[in-house]
Amino acid sequence: xxxxxxxxxxxxxxxxxxxxxxxxxxxxxxxxxxxxxxxxxxxxxxxxxxxxxxxxxxxxxxxxxxxxxxxxxxxxxxxxxxxxxxxxxxxxxxxxxxxxxxxxxxxxxxxxxxxxxxxxxxxxxxxxxxxxxxxxxxxxxxxxxxxxxxxxxxxxxxxxxxxxxxxxxxxxxxxxxxxxxxxxxxxxxxxxxxxxxxxxxxxxxxxxxxxxxxxxxxxxxxxxxxxxxxxxxxxxxxxxxxxxxxxxxxxxxxxxxxxxxxxxxxxxxxxxxxxxxxxxxxxxxxxxxxxxxxxxxxxxxxxxxxxxxxxxxxxxxxxxxxxxxxxxxxxxxxxxxxxxxxxxxxxxxxxxxxxxxxxxxxxxxxxxxxxxxxxxxxxxxxxxxxxxxxxxxxxxxxxxxxxxxxxxxxxx
Amino acid sequence: xxxxxxxxxxxxxxxxxxxxxxxxxxxxxxxxxxxxxxxxxxxxxxxxxxxxxxxxxxxxxxxxxxxxxxxxxxxxxxxxxxxxxxxxxxxxxxxxxxxxxxxxxxxxxxxxxxxxxxxxxxxxxxxxxxxxxxxxxxxxxxxxxxxxxxxxxxxxxxxxxxxxxxxxxxxxxxxxxxxxxxxxxxxxxxxxxxxxxxxxxxxxxxxxxxxxxxxxxxxxxxxxxxxxxxxxxxxxxxxxxxxxxxxxxxxxxxxxxxxxxxxxxxxxxxxxxxxxxxxxxxxxxxxxxxxxxxxxxxxxxxxxxxxxxxxxxxxxxxxxxxxxxxxxxxxxxxxxxxxxxxxxxxxxxxxxxxxxxxxxxxxxxxxxxxxxxxxxxxxxxxxxxxxxxxxxxxxxxxxxxxxxxxxxxxxx
Numbered sequence: 001x002x003x004x005x006x007x008x009x010x011x012x013x014x015x016x017x018x019x020x021x022x023x024x025x026x027x028x029x030x031x032x033x034x035x036x037x038x039x040x041x042x043x044x045x046x047x048x049x050x051x052x053x054x055x056x057x058x059x060x061x062x063x064x065x066x067x068x069x070x071x072x073x074x075x076x077x078x079x080x081x082x083x084x085x086x087x088x089x090x091x092x093x094x095x096x097x098x099x100x101x102x103x104x105x106x107x108x109x110x111x112x113x114x115x116x117x118x119x120x121x122x123x124x125x126x127x128x129x130x131x132x133x134x135x136x137x138x139x140x141x142x143x144x145x146x147x148x149x150x151x152x153x154x155x156x157x158x159x160x161x162x163x164x165x166x167x168x169x170x171x172x173x174x175x176x177x178x179x180x181x182x183x184x185x186x187x188x189x190x191x192x193x194x195x196x197x198x199x200x201x202x203x204x205x206x207x208x209x210x211x212x213x214x215x216x217x218x219x220x221x222x223x224x225x226x227x228x229x230x231x232x233x234x235x236x237x238x239x240x241x242x243x244x245x246x247x248x249x250x251x252x253x254x255x256x257x258x259x260x261x262x263x264x265x266x267x268x269x270x271x272x273x274x275x276x277x278x279x280x281x282x283x284x285x286x287x288x289x290x291x292x293x294x295x296x297x298x299x300x301x302x303x304x305x306x307x308x309x310x311x312x313x314x315x316x317x318x319x320x321x322x323x324x325x326x327x328x329x330x331x332x333x334x335x336x337x338x339x340x341x342x343x344x345x346x347x348x349x350x351x352x353x354x355x356x357x358x359x360x361x362x363x364x365x366x367x368x369x370x371x372x373x374x375x376x377x378x379x380x381x382x383x384x385x386x387x388x389x390x391x392x393x394x395x396x397x398x399x400x401x402x403x404x405x406x407x408x409x410x411x412x
Numbered sequence: 413x414x415x416x417x418x419x420x421x422x423x424x425x426x427x428x429x430x431x432x433x434x435x436x437x438x439x440x441x442x443x444x445x446x447x448x449x450x451x452x453x454x455x456x457x458x459x460x461x462x463x464x465x466x467x468x469x470x471x472x473x474x475x476x477x478x479x480x481x482x483x484x485x486x487x488x489x490x491x492x493x494x495x496x497x498x499x500x501x502x503x504x505x506x507x508x509x510x511x512x513x514x515x516x517x518x519x520x521x522x523x524x525x526x527x528x529x530x531x532x533x534x535x536x537x538x539x540x541x542x543x544x545x546x547x548x549x550x551x552x553x554x555x556x557x558x559x560x561x562x563x564x565x566x567x568x569x570x571x572x573x574x575x576x577x578x579x580x581x582x583x584x585x586x587x588x589x590x591x592x593x594x595x596x597x598x599x600x601x602x603x604x605x606x607x608x609x610x611x612x613x614x615x616x617x618x619x620x621x622x623x624x625x626x627x628x629x630x631x632x633x634x635x636x637x638x639x640x641x642x643x644x645x646x647x648x649x650x651x652x653x654x655x656x657x658x659x660x661x662x663x664x665x666x667x668x669x670x671x672x673x674x675x676x677x678x679x680x681x682x683x684x685x686x687x688x689x690x691x692x693x694x695x696x697x698x699x700x701x702x703x704x705x706x707x708x709x710x711x712x713x714x715x716x717x718x719x720x721x722x723x724x725x726x727x728x729x730x731x732x733x734x735x736x737x738x739x740x741x742x743x744x745x746x747x748x749x750x751x752x753x754x755x756x757x758x759x760x761x762x763x764x765x766x767x768x769x770x771x772x773x774x775x776x777x778x779x780x781x782x783x784x785x786x787x788x789x790x791x792x793x794x795x796x797x798x799x800x801x802x803x804x805x806x807x808x809x810x811x812x813x814x815x816x817x818x819x820x821x822x823x824x
Contacts, residue, residue, distance in 0.1 A: 055753045056746030056771070091742040093756075093772025126739020127773050236743050313725070313811075314819055321820030327538020330503040331648050334468030341467045344505075359468070360505025361539050399725075404813050407726055408733030 003288040003377050003397065005280035008167040010152035016182050017205040018042035018245025021150035023157040026138025028131055029086030029124060034157035036135060037083040038142040039201065040111060044246035047071075047078040047119070048213040050221045052238035058090035059100040059130075060120040061237060067104075067116050072210065079113045081241065083121040083199065084135055085160050085186075090236035091127040099130040106136045110143045123160055123186065123199055123237050155184040158199050161406055162186050166277040168270050175259040177250035179206050181266055185225075185274040187238075198278055200225055200240040202270055205248030206263060215255045216264055217242040224271035228279050228395045229310045242267065279395045284402030287319045290380045294391040301338045302392035305383060308336035309394075316399030319379065324370030326355050333383060345386030351379060415700040415789050415809065417692035420579040422564035428594050429617040430454035430657025433562035435569040438550025440543055441498030441536060446569035448547060449495040450554040451613065452523060456658035459483075459490040459531065460625040462633045464650035470502035471512040471542075472532040473649060479516075479528050484622065491525045493653065495533040495611065496547055497572050497598075502648035503539040511542040518548045522555045535572055535598065535611055535649050567596040570611050573818055574598050578689040580682050587671040589662035591618050593678055597637075597686035599650075612637055612652040612686055617660030618675060627667045628676055629654040636683035640691050640807045641722045654679065691807045696814030699731050702792045706803040713750045714804035717795060720748035721806075728811030731791065736782030738767050745795060757798030763791060 024036040041047070049068060051061050071077055082103055089096045104118035111118075122130065155165035169182040187198030208216070217240065225240050252260050280288055291309050296302035309315055312332040318325040329348060333341070348356035353369045356362055373379055436448040453459070461480060463473050483489055494515055501508050516530035523530075534542065567577035581594040599610030620628070629652065637652050664672050692700050703721050708714035721727055724744040730737040741760060745753070760768035765781045768774055785791055 054743060054746035055748075055750065056742045056755050088739070091739050091768060091772060093770065096772065125737065126743055127768065128739070129773070236739075236746060313815070317816055317819035320816065323820065325537065327500070327503050327540070327648075330468045331466060331538055334466035334648060336467075338467065343468050356503065356539065358505065360503060360508070361541070399816060401813055401816050403725070404729055404732065404811060404816060407729035408735065 002164055002281035003285055005164070005277055007164050008152065008155065012169055013151035013167050013182055014169045014171060014180050015148035015151070016180050016203045016245060018045055018247025019203045019243060020146040020148055021154045022142040022144065022146035023150065023153050024138035024142040026084070026134045028084055028134050034153065035085045036138040036142050037154055037157040038107060038139070038146065039081040039154070039243070040146055041079050041243060042245050042247050044207060045077065045079070046208055046210050046213045046244045046246065047241060048210070048217040049239055049241040050217055052236060054236045056091055056236045058088055058122060058237045059092055059096035060089055060122045061239060062097060063100040063104065064119040064121065064239065067119055070116050076114055076117050078119055079117040080107055080111055081119045081121065081201070082107045082139070083123070083158055085123050085158060087122060087124040087128060087130050088126045088237050089122040089130040092129060096130060099132045102132055103135055106139055110139055119241070121199055121237070121239055123158065126236055151182050151184060158184065158186040160186065161283055163281055166274055166281065168273045168277070170266065170270055172262070172266050174250055174262040174266070177206070177248060179204055179248060179250050179263065179266070181270050183270050183274050185278055187278045198225060198238055198240070200271065200274055201243065202241070202267060202274070203243040203245060204267070205245050206250035206252055207246035207248070208244035208252045209254070212252055212255045212260070213242055213244055216267060219264060220268045220271040223268050224275040227393060228275050229307060240271070276395055279397050282397035283406045284400040284404070285397035286377070286400055287398040288378045289319060289396050289398065291394045291396065292380060292391065293383045293385065295385045295388055296390040296392070297388040298390045299392050302385070302390055303394070304338055305333050305336040306392050306394040308332045309381060310396035313399055319374065319398035320400045322371070322374040324350070324367060324374045326350065326370060329381065330356060341385070342387065347384040347386070349382040350374070414576055414693040415697050417576070417689055419576050420564065420567065424581055425563035425579050425594055426581045426583060426592050427560035427563070428592050428615040428657060430457055430659025431615045431655060432558040432560055433566045434554040434556065434558035435562065435565050436550035436554040438496070438546045440496055440546050446565060447497045448550040448554050449566055449569040450519060450551065450558065451493040451566070451655070452558055453491050453655060454657050454659050456619060457489065457491070458620055458622050458625045458656045458658070459653060460622070460629040461651055461653040462629055464648060466648045468503055468648045470500055470534060470649045471504055471508035472501055472534045473651060474509060475512040475516065476531040476533065476651065479531055482528050488526055488529050490531055491529040492519055492523055493531045493533065493613070494519045494551070495535070495570055497535050497570060499534060499536040499540060499542050500538045500649050501534040501542040504541060508542060511544045514544055515547055518551055522551055531653070533611055533649070533651055535570065538648055563594050563596060570596065570598040572598065573695055575693055578686055578693065580685045582678065582682055584674070584678050586662055586674040586678070589618070589660060591616055591660055591662050591675065591678065593682050595682050595686050597690055599690045610637060610650055610652070610690055612683065613655065614653070614679060614682055614686070615655040615657060616679070617657050618662035618664055619658035619660070620656035620664045621666070624664055624667045624672070625654055625656055628679060631676055632680045632683040635680050636687040639805060640687045641719060652683070688807055691809050694809035695818045696812040696816070697809035698789070698812055699810040700790045701731060701808050701810065703806045703808065704792060704803065705795045705797065707797045707800055708802040708804070709800040710802045711804050714797070714802055715806070716750055717745050717748040718804050718806040720744045721793060722808035725811055731786065731810035732812045734783070734786040736762070736779060736786045738762065738782060741793065742768060753797070754799065759796040759798070761794040762786070
């Protein structure tokens, strides 16, 4: 089902020195599927993350944020991450927080570290109590099979409505040091920035100071996971974590210089790849759409317009139908909330086809040209605002019958 | 298909003294269907309207606004409205404006008035040139069959993807004067406030001063057409027009007093009925959902939250599936953009069922109770924010397979 997204191959996912991965089948929602994941980090590793801005942010998100804050305040470093699927532990109040902390405590006990050194993550149904006992019962098996080359299993263990696991790996040389980066992600609906109901984890084997990693994770998120949307629903649990294991020879102490920039670009590259995989596997997706808004006054207005297009059910169903009903794109631009937009300066392209010129239909535009592009599996919508030099890009997918089926059947 | 919305009966739609209606089959997009409507007003009538805030507002909207402005500046009164379906005349640039003006000129010629005394309206596909010649050819037939009891035909003539005509009529007595109000509306997708891709026309036979009618149309729109949403897409053509024919005996000169309030409430009542009919006939709708947000600090934040719920594809598909996956409602509340929302003060009800209490699942909530309500065709979602005494209500529908089918096939 996923659009031009080949299944990752386990052998291509390189172990990252300093991180071991284990998983278990704990039967949280359904039997016989991996649903608990443990990632164990070497001493000296640093961890940074960005989280959902949803006011109903889930209990594990609250605990993860607090534990990361404790590190910044001088506490012991993070040494493990625990992820469960099948239940989001969101909208669960104080008992939810207790369950998230109890998960950390049990993982810490098994690993011989402090509970505060564990970050918990959950994904699944909201508003239902976390089945803590099942997770606790599953953790020993996950800890027992901890090993370096479990990345493919990790990608499978965090899936919910995903049709395929999402993972990427790359090796590069920075300042003469070999660096390996491997990451996984999940998410298929409830995808929108800040954050994109997704979980994303990228590890690499350089040693990076905490403040530098904090900057780096925001930089990469803003150019990858915060540029995707499937349905505009921002989840309660979205998290993107960057883990620098410190097991390699590259050391980065400050957020500047050629080595930092090379690492930053590598991290952003792999994050973008993981984010785009989420869209390619979007619920019911049959098309991968890039929306580029250019010549804006500022990035903010470009993003507003890009998201208005990306979220319009009418635009999305037109893409699904391969119907060049492109007036719907103009309508979405018009209601995007850019109040002083001068539509007479606006041009619209569909790939190389010039559809609208100066706010109206391009006299040279031919329906069959639009039709040709709309039939493609990958389409670029380009909007030129003619009022500045800012730009923004958003990736999204179409809205199909399968989206409705998947979300109407999700819990059944 | 429409949810609990009986077909209006032609005999129930009372003529309003001072307005005659004619229609034609001009073959604008498809043959053998009514697609041109003319409404002719008596001397002494006043007209006021509210229009889409879409920056790509259509050519006829621009012309209608200009012609209404001319009246306020001392010009001759509006005497006729012309509506065509099958083409929105939006995204059509300067030629579109010329076509809208030419439509007015031709109607004016046939009716013996000035072009500026005519308001044009269009609905249909965006970004395609208006087939002016077909409209011009159709207008004489529409003018020829002008008569008082054509309201049912008028409701049919403005339909696009509507599955049924929408109309309402009521008579009342205000200050001892009999007043008749009759209205029609259309719209089924691209429905969201400011305005709700719809066309709405309400006429009544009182005489109302222009400034009073200007206030009245805003008051009624804010409580009716601006409280509905189907898919969050705001059209380029939305218009809601209020016509006071002046042919009756009631005269209202100022926006205060018992008579004014009685008229205001009657107009708001019929407008709400017409707006709700649009939702009941929403594209693919199988459920009619009322979202009431209460105890907010101000109306603005209540509306933000109500619309976030109403626009969430995940919430809408859960309603379609009759699945009490109510955590999706909490998630939508959480990302609605009310940044300082304290979720621990929030309660959620589904009809009479108390689902969430103090931001978490109500310990007494039972899935079967949620299930029972979700199976109904009409559902009330009540959100109590616990931080003030403002409230807002929005009406919406679910997201079904048929929505996708209708919008994927709209032009084919």
